[in-house]
Structures are given as structure tokens and as C-alpha cells.
Amino acid sequence: MDGFQTILYEKDGGLAWLTLNRPHVLNAINLQMRDELWEAAHAALYDPDVGVVVFRGAGERAFCAGADISEFGTAPSYVEARRARQQRDLWGFLEDFPKPLVAAIHGYALGAGIELPLFCDIRIASEDARLGLPEVNLGYIPSAGGTQTMPRTVPRGVALHMILTGDPIGAEEALRWGLVHRVVPRAELYLEAERLARQLLERPPEALRLAKVALRRGLDLPLDEALRLDGRLARRLLADEGLRRTLARQG
Numbered sequence: 001m002d003g004f005q006t007i008l009y010e011k012d013g014g015l016a017w018l019t020l021n022r023p024h025v026l027n028a029i030n031l032q033m034r035d036e037l038w039e040a041a042h043a044a045l046y047d048p049d050v051g052v053v054v055f056r057g058a059g060e061r062a063f064c065a066g067a068d069i070s071e072f073g074t075a076p077s078y079v080e081a082r083r084a085r086q087q088r089d090l091w092g093f094l095e096d097f098p099k100p101l102v103a104a105i106h107g108y109a110l111g112a113g114i115e116l117p118l119f120c121d122i123r124i125a126s127e128d129a130r131l132g133l134p135e136v137n138l139g140y141i142p143s144a145g146g147t148q149t150m151p152r153t154v155p156r157g158v159a160l161h162m163i164l165t166g167d168p169i170g171a172e173e174a175l176r177w178g179l180v181h182r183v184v185p186r187a188e189l190y191l192e193a194e195r196l197a198r199q200l201l202e203r204p205p206e207a208l209r210l211a212k213v214a215l216r217r218g219l220d221l222p223l224d225e226a227l228r229l230d231g232r233l234a235r236r237l238l239a240d241e242g243l244r245r246t247l248a249r250q251g
């Protein structure tokens with residue numbers, strides 16, 4: 001897709017590669033990138049040819065070093081900054097994104113640079129990845145969902161340690177805590193991301209969509225309500241003509 005200045009959006013047989021592309025500032029997310037991510041994610045959502053989105057970062061040093069610090073405090077007014085965020089709630093949009101999202105993480109993944117992958121369904125890291133939430137060092141707290149998504153992903157104590165100290169962790173430790181699902185050598189990162197994405201592309205999209213809803217919504221409900229949600233979603237799939245055909249084919 002043309003016209004983006006801070007990201008690259010490339011389609012390749014059902015897969016959309018979304019590359020954060022400001023390598024001179026370690027792919028820090030400025031307002032323009034945020035807006036372009038919003039537009040590209042909508043393009044991927046409405047494009048029937050796209051089944052999976054993979055996020056990655058340009059350059060050798062970072063997936064993303066977080067929000068662009070040079071823009072802190074530059075909004076014309078607090079009210080305007082809040083309004084822009086509410087009108088284009090990128091993080092809320094990604095949280096509800098119905099297609100699988102994959103993050104291929106190398107180098108620094110700090111602040112929003114790990115909070116974005118936390119909205120993804122699968123996170124693969126290369127061995128050089130350094131993942132952290134350093135906001136406290138700036139007198140701030142993670143504000144792209146990290147205070148909520150991190151403890152829903154890794155044990156609460158690990159999340160607290162990361163948020164309170166601001167210290168990044170390495171790829172192997174991230175793997176141990178379940179923050180990433182796989183660690184591979186740097187040279188294999190995008191091959192592995194593509195392999196996983198293509199595996200997902202072979203699955204029925206409606207089953208993937210409802211599985212995401214069941215997990216994302218269900219985990220925040222009391223168990224009895226979550227089980228009812230699970231039942232409703234499963235029945236919806238059973239009523240689906242496509243599923244009946246697939247099951248019939250498999251005998």
C-alpha cells in the first residue's frame with residue numbers, strides 16, 4: 001500500500017507484513033506512525049485476501065524502542081491528546097482484531113515496543129531481543145495497555161518486577177515466562193514468522209476468529225459466564241455450513 005512514511009505495508013499471499021520503519025530512532029512510535037498503523041490495520045481487516053498480519057521492525061537494532069519520547073508533552077492540549085487517542089484507539093482495535101496477529105521481535109522491544117506485541121496472538125523473538133517496560137524510569141507507567149496485558153501474559157510477580165524496575169529481560173527469559181512463544185537465531189526470525197503465519201492461513205478463519213474471542217473475552221469473565229460464552233461460540237461454529245462440510249469430508 002502506498003503513501004505511508006513511517007511503516008511499510010506489504011501483502012504476500014494471504015499474509016500482510018507490517019514493518020515499523022523509523023530505524024534511525026529504533027522504530028519509536030510517533031503520532032504519525034500510530035495513525036499509519038491504525039490505517040494499515042484497518043486495511044488488513046477489511047481486505048479479504050489478508051488472513052494473518054505479521055508485525056516486525058526495520059533495521060538491525062530494534063523491533064521498537066517504544067513511544068517517541070521527543071513528542072512527549074508536545075500535544076497542543078491534554079484534551080486534544082485524549083480526543084485523538086479515543087478517536088483512534090489503536091490498542092483497543094488490535095485487542096479485538098479478528099484475524100491472527102504475529103509479532104517477529106528482534107533487538108530492543110521496549111515500552112510500546114513490547115505492548116504492541118502483547119496484543120498479538122503469537123510472539124517470536126530472535127536471540128538478541130531485549131524486552132522491557134522502562135516507563136518508570138521516565139516517571140511514567142506503561143500506557144499502551146502494558147499494566148494489564150503483561151500480567152495477563154506472564155506471572156503477576158514477573159510483570160510487577162518488569163514494570164517496577166523497568167529492567168529489560170533477554171529472549172530466553174522471555175521464553176521461560178511465556179512472554180514469547182519461540183526464540184530463533186536472528187537470521188531465521190522472518191522465516192519462522194512466515195512459517196507460523198502460513199500454518200494459521202491453512203486454518204478456517206472463522207474458527208480462528210471465535211477462538212480469539214473465547215480466549216480474550218472469556219478469561220476476564222467469571223468461569224460460569226466464560227463457559228456459557230464458550231458454548232455459544234462453539235454452537236455458532238457448529239451451525240456453520242462450512243464446518244459441517246469440513247467435518248463431513250473428514251468422515
Ligand code: COA
Nearest residue numbers: 024025026028065066067068069070108110111112134135
Ligand atoms: N523515542 C524517540 N527516540 C528514540 C527512542 C524513543 N523511545 N529510543 C531511541 N531513540 C533514538 C535516540 O534518541 C537516538 O537518536 P539520535 O541518534 O538522533 O540521538 C537513536 O534512537 C538511537 O538510540 P540511542 O539511545 O543512541 O541508542 P543506545 O544504543 O545508546 O540505547 C536504548 C538504546 C533503547 C537503550 C535507548 O535508546 C533508550 O533507552 N531508549 C528509550 C526507551 C524507552 O524509554 N522507551 C519507552 C518510552 S515510553
